[in-house]
Amino acid sequence: MRFPAEAATPNSQSPIRWLTDEVLFHYQRCSRRAFLDLYGDRSLQDPPSDYLLKLRQDSTHHRQTILASVQPFHQPTFPAGDWLAGARATLELMAAGVETIHQPVLVCHSSVEGVQLVSQPDLLIKQPGWSCWGNWTYSPIDIKLGKKPKLDYQVVAAYHAYVLSRVQGVWPTASYLALRGGQRYTIELGRLVVKLQATLNGCLRDLRSPQSPELFISHSRCDLCHWFGHCYSEAKANRHLSLLPGVTPARYEFLKQHHITTVATLAQANPAHLAPLPGFGEQVAAKLVHQAQALLDNRAIPRIAPQAPHGFPLWPEDLPEGEVELFFDIEAAPDQNLIYLHGVLVVNRRTGEENFHALLAANPYEERRAWNDFLDLVHSYPHAPVYHFCPYEAQTVRKLGQLYGTPNRHVDSLLERFFDVHRCVTESVTLPIESYALKHIARWMGFDWRDEGANGAQSICWYNAWAETGDRTYLDAILRYNEDDCRATYHVKDWLVNFSQPYWHQLFQGL
Numbered sequence: 259m260r261f262p263a264e265a266a267t268p269n270s271q272s273p274i275r276w277l278t279d280e281v282l283f284h285y286q287r288c289s290r291r292a293f294l295d296l297y298g299d300r301s302l303q304d305p306p307s308d309y310l311l312k313l314r315q316d317s318t319h320h321r322q323t324i325l326a327s328v329q330p331f332h333q334p335t336f337p338a339g340d341w342l343a344g345a346r347a348t349l350e351l352m353a354a355g356v357e358t359i360h361q362p363v364l365v366c367h368s369s370v371e372g373v374q375l376v377s378q379p380d381l382l383i384k385q386p387g388w389s390c391w392g393n394w395t396y397s398p399i400d401i402k403l404g405k406k407p408k409l410d411y412q413v414v415a416a417y418h419a420y421v422l423s424r425v426q427g428v429w430p431t432a433s434y435l436a437l438r439g440g441q442r443y444t445i446e447l448g449r450l451v452v453k454l455q456a457t458l459n460g461c462l463r464d465l466r467s468p469q470s471p472e473l474f475i476s477h478s479r480c481d482l483c484h485w486f487g488h489c490y491s492e493a494k495a496n497r498h499l500s501l502l503p504g505v506t507p508a509r510y511e512f513l514k515q516h517h518i519t520t521v522a523t524l525a526q527a528n529p530a531h532l533a534p535l536p537g538f539g540e541q542v543a544a545k546l547v548h549q550a551q552a553l554l555d556n557r558a559i560p561r562i563a564p565q566a567p568h569g570f571p572l573w574p575e576d577l578p579e580g581e582v583e584l585f586f587d588i589e590a591a592p593d594q595n596l597i598y599l600h601g602v603l604v605v606n607r608r609t610g611e612e613n614f615h616a617l618l619a620a621n622p623y624e625e626r627r628a629w630n631d632f633l634d635l636v637h638s639y640p641h642a643p644v645y646h647f648c649p650y651e652a653q654t655v656r657k658l659g660q661l662y663g664t665p666n667r668h669v670d671s672l673l674e675r676f677f678d679v680h681r682c683v684t685e686s687v688t689l690p691i692e693s694y695a696l697k698h699i700a701r702w703m704g705f706d707w708r709d710e711g712a713n714g715a716q717s718i719c720w721y722n723a724w725a726e727t728g729d730r731t732y733l734d735a736i737l738r739y740n741e742d743d744c745r746a747t748y749h750v751k752d753w754l755v756n757f758s759q760p761y762w763h764q765l766f767q768g769l
């Protein structure tokens with residue numbers, strides 16, 4: 259297999275000398291991250307969160323499990339950071355034909371003068387075939403904590419194969435990912451090599467530019483990044499459009515092409531002009547313009563949904579009011595496949611009483627008992643609507659019902675009482691917020707959590723810490739956080755009902 263021609267820039271001066279697989283990995287998720295990792299002021303980095311530390315610990319454990327299964331192996335020894343010494347030590351092991359090499363260092367020239375490509379797969383495994391050393395070759399294996407062979411993992415695995423081909427004089431027969439759950443995934447090198455070439459060329463170009471790439475806040479990729487605090491404060495200061503819900507990187511590029519780069523210009527845009535753009539459409543265009551207007555004026559704007567015959571989509575049956583109302587939130591430990599807490603806030607509208615019930619599985623063996631306790635509680639209020647936020651609670655109730663053999667008719671009749679407050683909010687109103695997550699919505703409406711640092715990821719860490727130490731403080735923190743989530747859902751639901759009331763009066767007067 260031949261690697262297609264790289265964009266050669268032989269005479270240009272480059273500020274970088276080594277391009278590692280780690281930099282290439284981060285570049286795929288965010289070019290700015292790769293740039294800041296190389297040239298940024300490290301004192302501006304955030305300290306790792308408990309959740310990130312837990313992921314690193316899990317990753318180390320997974321790596322050790324895989325390594326134990328391929329013992330014995332050789333490992334090159336060299337001074338830390340001295341890639342050339344590492345490459346020489348690795349070459350000696352490869353030339354000697356050892357079976358398995360752990361943490362090899364592979365180095366070759368890039369298309370840019372003065373920049374070397376550095377590849378450090380977790381393992382090199384000896385295979386039959388012909389290389390510059392004789393009748394053996396090596397194939398790389400990367401050990402990853404993920405369960406799925408994500409594209410960015412695959413591109414890095416193709417990169418290992420490419421650098422290895424330059425070192426041993428022949429492409430490896432395969433490149434592998436050792437994923438969580440024990441699967442070994444084989445990369446389709448022929449398909450990925452074109453993608454690798456484009457990524458590598460883009461990475462070399464961007465990292466040699468004197469300008470850092472523009473930021474784009476996307477919570478799915480930024481939340482675990484150590485530059486988040488730095489980028490977020492810059493985005494806030496500039497009111498960057500990526501802070502608007504619905505502005506994706508692709509849509510942002512189109513908005514820029516139409517000279518819409520600020521909240522103010524977007525607020526004044528005509529949705530009809532944006533609707534034909536790829537990835538927009540009438541609804542998205544209108545929503546984006548509303549979103550900018552809401553932010554600019556710091557006010558909530560009712561949504562006019564096409565399916566609503568009278569122009570306002572929030573119908574009374576969407577948010578029924580009962581004498582007793584239940585507000586429900588689940589906590590789970592996904593790495594243990596465990597639902598360990600059903601939190602239910604019972605609100606009696608007539609008496610004004612509010613009681614929080616924590617139906618807890620203090621260990622995995624108690625999951626069934628906690629589920630049954632939850633069913634007993636909700637069945638003791640057979641007419642009460644059950645409010646939750648996002649579809650997860652309803653999906654989990656269905657799943658637990660199947661797992662523990664709860665009759666379908668019981669689960670179905672319970673789910674008929676479920677009302678998703680998130681859906682009601684997003685269909686009814688545009689808010690001046692950055693995200694339609696519960697925290698952002700409820701905080702804007704004046705609700706606050708008792709623990710500043712509490713969030714879903716942190717509660718996973720607390721449950722792990724409770725399981726390891728038996729320290730009840732961790733459980734108490736989870737219960738407080740879960741109760742606050744239930745109370746936040748209650749707060750949002752009441753806000754929405756109050757907000758919609760004047761529109762309903764108007765509607766009925768108009769009939």
Ligand code: SF4
Nearest residue numbers: 288291480483486489
């Ligand atoms: S915080 Fe986001 S935009 Fe900033 S470097 Fe990290 S991933 Fe990129």
